[in-house]
Amino acid sequence: MKYKVLGFLMCCLISTLSFSQQINLSQYRLGSGDVIKISVFGQSDLSLTTRVPHMGVINYPFLGDIQVVGLTASELESNIYKGLKGDYLVEPSISVTVEEYRPFFIDGEVKKSGGYPYQPGLSVDKAAALAGGYTERASRTKILIRRDISGEQKLIEAKPTDTVLPGDIVTIQQSFF
Template identity: 50%
Template sequence: MRLFALLVLLLYTGLSSALADEYLVGVGDEIEITVYGEPDLTTKVKIARSGLIYFPFLDDIQVIGLSLQQIEHKIYQGLLGDYLVNPQVSVSIVKYRPFFIHGQVVRPGGFSYQEDLRLDKAIALAGGLTNRASKVNWTITRKIKGKTVSIKANIATLIQPDDIIKIEQSFF
């Protein structure tokens, strides 16, 4: 039984880190782009609705729906040869777009996303559950590959930026 629990934990941890590697940039995220040894090329930018960012020496770059590694690669390819011999590009998230929680919580609204955020922490950020809140009837509305889906959630469910969490009222 302990071996099974250990295997589940390892699988879960691996899945969690794989999800973090697959984070896709969206409107409202703020990213920082750094090119090692080129301080003039370091820039912070908030992703606008157009999804385009300006980067010196390159045309505007469409970044919505790309991973950080894909953005790094685009900038690397753009700078390679004409501008730099071997550019070392790094892209990181400075500020994530928010998630939203409404229904039977003390302070419904939008909150800053944090890495490895689970539903129990999201509820805590919203001030906790009200006295009338359901303890199990929680749903998350999320866009996955352009489609809006509704997910039944529990306290361990991972939250993503742009998620809309609904905490229903208990009938008992």
């Protein structure tokens, strides 16, 4: 009975962890380098696909310059909806999707340091594999991720199974043994 309860709790924990990753991407904040697609149903002239520039502002038909960096896709949808409703369209149906996430970067004790395209579900181990694998001197316990959280750069101590997000800078440090 004790093992059944333990097994049940482990299943709940795993479900919670995978759900928390889904929440991360649903709450994903747009940044420079992301490619977004804005679609307005029935209005092809108002639909566009664009890479978010460094300044974080895109020029959108009828609305002009819109700040997109720091917004979620649903927040951007809402802003465009409010701007188009009334003067331009009666009840616009708008969809904003991330077509391509900004890259992540990995350096330190990996064979090919550099920037790589982000893929949902990416862990530190998978990121290292994309970079050619760990070097012989790589530490599996000394891993740092530099991440932008609410406009502020934070340094996070990570494990090989931790999630990598778009724009992260992963540093695999050297092991002494």
